[in-house]
Amino acid sequence: MKRNEFFSAIGISAGMIFMAPVLSSCSKGLTDTTTNPGGGGNTGAVDFTLDLTSPTYAALNSNGGSIVKDNIIVARTSAGVYVALTSICTHQQYNPIAFESAANRFHCPNHGSNFGVDGSVINGPATSALKKYNVQLTGTNLRIYA
Ligand code: FES
Structure with missing residues (x-):
């Protein structure tokens, strides 16, 4: 044959x-559920560490600075506290939302929703809070995890 x-x-x-x-x-x-960890509805595990000595994350060394990585916005508030939230708006999934340090809130430029540093809705049209992630600072390493 x-x-x-x-x-x-x-x-x-x-x-x-x-x-x-x-x-x-x-x-x-x-x-692979880890490639879009902050994505809406994505249940993949979130666990990454930012080296704050890297120029890529230099914005996080000053109060009011923020960066976006893997659909997660990490900000250092005016009080010097690190927070991490999904960068995808809960209204119509605009990405990324922005951190406004003067108002100490997150703002979606698409339709004007604002969110507190805990992810809660300050004003709509969004009606759902942004997912918040845990942060842990160890030396110059900032871990972001679910
Ligand atoms: S998409 Fe963010 S407010 Fe509409």
């Missing part, structure tokens, strides 16, 4: 054989 006759007999085409590794890698991407 020739190779193509064998595969034909068991119902596998040559194309399926060559596509197997491609399909396998695609399925890995679909099941």
Whole structure:
């Protein structure tokens, strides 16, 4: 029996054989829940650490500074307290919302919703709070986790 006759007999085409590794890698991407940790409705685990000595996160070394990473906005309030919330607005999922240090709140520029540093709604149109994450500062490492 020739190779193509064998595969034909068991119902596998040559194309399926060559596509197997491609399909396998695609399925890995679909099941990875850590690539969009702050995303709306995403139940993936959130746990990452920011090195505050890195120029990338230099804004967090001053009160009022903020950064966005992986759909999470991390801010240092005017009182010097770190907070981390989803950066995706609960109204119509605008991303990212912004931290307004003068008002000590988070603001969505899309329709004007404002949120407190605890994620609660100050004014709509949003009616649901932003998800808040835990923060832990150890030396110059700021851990963000669920
Ligand atoms: S999307 Fe944020 S207020 Fe509408």
